[in-house]
Amino acid sequence: MKLSSAVAGFAMALAMAIAAPVGAQEKIVVGAYPANPPWEYKSETGTFEGYEIDVATEVAKRLNRPVEFQDMGFQALFAATSSGRIDFAISSISVTNERLKNQSFTQPYYDSDGTVVGREGTSIASLEDLEGKVIGVVAGTTGEAWAKENKDKLGIADITSYNAQQDLLLDVQNGRIDGGAGELAGFQYAMTKTPGLKVLVRIPTGERFAMMSRKDHPAVGEANDAISAMKKDGTLAAIHKKWFGVDPDQGTSTVTDLPLPKAE
Template structure:
């Protein structure tokens, strides 16, 4: 991890309290999941999550400060008050709602598998056949994600391999250590655009969150359960950002399609 980020995390871990009241919104994000969240060597964060965070901070009249944290450590860090909110492509699920609160869902992208061209998985067209075919297969997922929970629930016979980062999963996929990988469409498109992904293809089965509750209720901002005032402010701001097209514009920029969800 970048030195700048490490120093910041060490400082936060010492017990710094929420900075929101002081005119700043600190945002926890993964920083290694393109095009959602990418951190460079200087600790600067870009991607869809960064654009959503910047738009949200502008609406709330707060200065943004991004804190890079491994995805499976985001919820514990939020609960420890190391930052104010999570904006990291995090799906709203019942399991996560037991630990933290969420804003309204503001975006959703289909989930898919990627497999080697010509493999027995590559030509499958329906979800039931696909899930049955995963039994005994080595399937890669990022640790702590809805993709991992979905496979644990739906395909207990799969040999599930979990990874801290998307890059680690892609390396094992490219070198044949796993048979397939399950992630959101944007992450897999990123892999397919690389030289290592040239001999792979998407399995033509899109799995929406409506298929199974373990995949969540769309992407939301993670908020501490006791911070109801901040949730109200964020919900209002997100509704305005969806309505004025800001979320849609950001998603068109990063995903080439509008993945924004209408405000409920």
């Protein structure tokens, strides 16, 4: 290479370096199932909104990295994190020991229970009343796992699987199935858009939601530290109040700093 060419090349590289924004880093790619309000959904303009969208956006901000959200089906999130297609997945994903064997999670930021919802006026008032009934679930969720685990014990006649929560609730509303099993807060929010439904049974499952990534992703620790800071300075509590209208309960994972979850 001629000297003049080398000098010109160096000058161009230097100019590009100077033009680059200070502190610019690689973006964080977050997969989300946007049919899951209030956790994540798309507005009329196509932008992502929701409780966990706010959490992930704030985490990226504190890491000084831009964030990109990708629209994915719930079950696809697990393969996408494992393959490295996305850095994190959100969608009211519960931290479970089984999932921790193959995935990593930040500390949780929301405590939830399960529920069975049904039509107003139904005779179902307890878990025992599910005998002989057809129950709907969203595929790949802890609601599906609970229903399958308790099918024989409770005498559930059949379990119908759905890809979208709204399709499940419409079938409950129209009487095609007797009820739907899933996560309490998500159903409560969705029922404000689907009249004629009510919570039939609350199931104390002890679920806790967190950001999920591939096993031992290097960004998990940084994201976890950001979530700790958000709990300590009240940011997570403010996000909770924004979406649910009330302050989080003391002692819950929304306000309590917790260690990284580990498989037992």
